[in-house]
Amino acid sequence: METELPTIFSAKRTSYVRSSVIREILKLTVKNSDILSFAGGLPNPDLFPKDLLSSVMETVIRENVSIALQYGDSSGYANLRIQIVEKLTDVPWVSPSSITVTHGSQQGLDILGKIFMDSHTNVLLEDPVYLGALQAFSPYHPNFLSVPMESDGPNLYFLEEILSQNKIHVFYANPSYQNPSTYTWSVEKRIKIANLLDTYEIIFIEDEAYRYLDFDGKVYPSVSSFRKRNDLTFILGSFSKILSPGFRLGFVIVPELYQNLFTAVKQGNDLNSNQFSQVVVSKLLETMDFDFHLRSIQSFYQNQKEYLVYLLNQFLPEAKFSLPEGGMFLWVNYPKINSKQFMESCLKNGVAMVPGTEFSPSSRSSSYFRMNFSFLTKDVMEEGVKRIADVYRDINT
Amino acid sequence: METELPTIFSAKRTSYVRSSVIREILKLTVKNSDILSFAGGLPNPDLFPKDLLSSVMETVIRENVSIALQYGDSSGYANLRIQIVEKLTDVPWVSPSSITVTHGSQQGLDILGKIFMDSHTNVLLEDPVYLGALQAFSPYHPNFLSVPMESDGPNLYFLEEILSQNKIHVFYANPSYQNPSTYTWSVEKRIKIANLLDTYEIIFIEDEAYRYLDFDGKVYPSVSSFRKRNDLTFILGSFSKILSPGFRLGFVIVPELYQNLFTAVKQGNDLNSNQFSQVVVSKLLETMDFDFHLRSIQSFYQNQKEYLVYLLNQFLPEAKFSLPEGGMFLWVNYPKINSKQFMESCLKNGVAMVPGTEFSPSSRSSSYFRMNFSFLTKDVMEEGVKRIADVYRDINT
Incomplete structure (x- = not known):
């Protein structure tokens, strides 16, 4: 400052x-x-699609206004959570109760920092790293370590060195079209690293904010989908890049063991996510050719x-x-x-x-x-x- | 849990x-x-006013859609901050740059907890207290003390005892139509307590979420408006009770000294408040007979x-x-x-x-x-x- x-x-x-x-x-x-x-x-x-937005707004005001204008479930609007499971996830163990809708994926980073990072907790980052993650995690004062990146993902030699020499607690990464580098982990590296994370029992925070921005329309399988330890993996998603940042909505896929805790922290943070935006986005997803x-x-x-x-x-x-x-x-x-x-x-x-x-x-x-x-x-x-x-x-x- | x-x-x-x-x-x-x-x-x-909402939505989609659908300033949408200063505050030192728009006033509580509460910081509460404040502050693990409430505000005898015997760092209170008690501090107590807060150099978090819900339309002067130490007082406001909780918007009046820090923490929490809601609420305030x-x-x-x-x-x-x-x-x-x-x-x-x-x-x-x-x-x-x-x-x- x-x-x-x-x-x-x-x-x-x-x-x-x-x-x-x-x-x-x-x-x-x-x-x-x-x-x-x-x-x-x-x-x-x-x-x-602005024209669609007009007609969706009309429908929401006509049909869903008392829900849209009220407080909501701290985990998110039920319909939207179902749509997220159906359209925006690839891990097999997910269900609507795994989903918490957040105020942008950035809020997911803050909540996970609050839950997992004590002073001096070892947190591994990519180098370079998404700046917003540094901003979210830093107040919790973890001990940051970082792994050098190559255009197809982390340098495996350095990664294994770091993991074998330090007790890493959390690994935060942005494996697809990373911000800032746009480096994208190859499928081969995804599988290898998922295994390493399982072996070393590391919590993985997988930031998938850019998941659907492949120029050819390809969608990479998430690293989490290759993990056996699905109790130690969190996936962050966002509507900012695929619909609009104005709705300020993202989501986190939370393992069952942590769902109550995650919801209680979310409640303390801001009670619940913007209900009006959630109803509008849900109706948009229902109506549009996604x-x-x-x-x-x-x-x-x-x-x-x-x-x-x-x-x-x-x-x-x-x-x-x-x-x-x-x-x-x-x-x-x-x-x-x-x-x-x-x-x-x-x-x-x-x-x-x-x-x-x-x-x-x-x-x-x-x-x-x-x-x-x-x-x-x-x-x-x-x-x-x-x-x-x-x-x-x-x-x- | x-x-x-x-x-x-x-x-x-x-x-x-x-x-x-x-x-x-x-x-x-x-x-x-x-x-x-x-x-x-x-x-x-x-x-x-649902009819008004329809026409406001049309206007927003027609005139402000590129702003409404984009990322926004971490401190909030400029027009809305001006309107808050004009319509919803009573402290003389306030200006648009004092206002940060938050994701409900609940988020203001979380940010202020993050900024001011270390493990064992002495935080004074009303007894009974707003549950959401307990939820927001508890993870930062301050040492809670509490002052018994009477229907016209804190018991002054106990309050002075507590202040003289403990170094109180922060006092959080909800002086108007408190949740849950609906007790409302008398003007006399507001003045006395403002003086005590100045004397003991205590940070005051004044939660004014219910400020405009007086049955007779009366508006009590804020406790903060009686303070000389305006560098040690934060006021929280909310649109949830006067417009709708669905827009999930509140605000904090932040003393100049803390504005950069407050904004940086807000950014780490969620980048910025819901831009779409902010534009809609701003347009509503402009249009309606408030x-x-x-x-x-x-x-x-x-x-x-x-x-x-x-x-x-x-x-x-x-x-x-x-x-x-x-x-x-x-x-x-x-x-x-x-x-x-x-x-x-x-x-x-x-x-x-x-x-x-x-x-x-x-x-x-x-x-x-x-x-x-x-x-x-x-x-x-x-x-x-x-x-x-x-x-x-x-x-x-």
Whole structure:
């Protein structure tokens, strides 16, 4: 935190609270609309079926308004939990009572941090890691360890080293189209790692927020689906990328043993998830051609990705990245730069990206930047890449 | 928790998680619709202006859909924060940047617990206390102390004793139409206690969820408005009672010093509050005659309260209670009963109330029961009171 706080008044855990540079960058880009931003992680709202939303709203107000406008079950709206089981999960042991609907998958991270992380609990992360997980877990002050990532998943040599030398309690990972790297674990690695998790009796928090964003419409089997110890595995899902972040809904698949505890913590956090949104999303899922909708998102993002790839190859061939199979980002390595200086010069030159440091569990400096392609028009992307290229050449000549 | 948990896998704080008997009672009443329930705390959805909602939804979909369906500012939707300052606060130092919109006022309690409560922090509560606060604070494992309540606020003799003998860090209270007691602090006590809080440098968490439910339309000045130390006072508000719990929105007025920290914790919890609901509620506030709406809620609840009072006087004159000035409950003392036995017999006889034990910071046994009058029709209330009277006479003859 930048502000000096009267620590005598705050709990010790507040000194571990992590703020987000992304938020600061977003503020800058809102203040100064001349800055072209690859920094966000915003889904494209044009992909949302707005006409359908109107008719669904009418139906909800006509037929379900007393449910939609009331408090609800702390575990979530019953119909929606059934739909999640039917449409959005692949583990065989799941039932509606396994599902707790959360206020975005981010809330699932906070609740699982609260349940599993004491001061100095060993928690293994991917490096790079989803920033929101660092923000959710940090106040509980676990001991973070991290495993280096390759484009097809964790480096197995390092993973086995870490597991054999430390008592790892929780492993948090984002195996499909990871934010920020868009790395996706191969099926082979999924199976191997599921076995390792079973052997070492490790709780796995599998973040599947991007599960359905494969450019070809492929859906990877979850790592959890390969585990024998289904009492030690939690899967997080989200409606933010496949429908809209505005409904602020996600879910967690909770093993039976932990369901009462999870619900009690959820209740203490906020009583129950937004009932109005739950009824609307449930009705949307009932009404819409969901598979068709997914395909249209997937092919739109594929198209956007290809254009950004083309622009970088064309205007800045020094930039290195692996081609993602899905998601909303390119994870770009700009060789021979000082990342802080590069970012500041980019901002001065009217273009924003998120520096890789933000996603490092140890805040290590990095020459990587996360570039979002889901939100910008092609013209803006082109102008943005040109501005980055100008800055890069300025620095490197 | 009833379920045996493999504690080796859970954080220490989970042993302090409190589940809610209310939830168990609600489950029973859902399973068995023959049970007439005074147990809930549900606002009456018939008071909601549904026609207006239809037209507001149309406008939102037409005019604000890209904002409503996107991620939002972690502090809340700017327009709504301005409206909160204009319509729903009385402290002079407030500005839109003081407001963070939360996922119900319950989330405000969790965030403030996270920020201020370490293991063994001295936290003063009212006795009886709002159950949700116990649920939110308990996982942070503070040391709870409590002050006995009178119908016009805390007993001042005991309060001064406690403050002079203990270093109290936080005082949480619900000064207007408290849940469960509906006790309301007099203006005189508000001023005196504000001074005491200043003298002892205590952080005050003022829960104003029921602020606008006065039967006569009166609005008490907040305790915080009498404080000189406005850097040590937080006010929680809610849209659940004045509009609808379905939108799951509340807010916290945060002193400047803590705004960055509060926002960072909010971000870790769930990124931002439900953007769709925020846009809809903002548009509703813009469109509706808010004062007229409040008056109609207030007079409906007054009417309901008077009927329940009449029924108890008529059928069960042994029941003792003070007449509330507002809110949704009667806090009823049933003399000469064993509360556990009384509750069980009531449930067997098809009627539910919440036993006072639930609201005791020390889980002390109590002959009080919380009876809700906001939700039931008059016929149902009459049948319910008759059933309670039958059980009472069975036990006491």
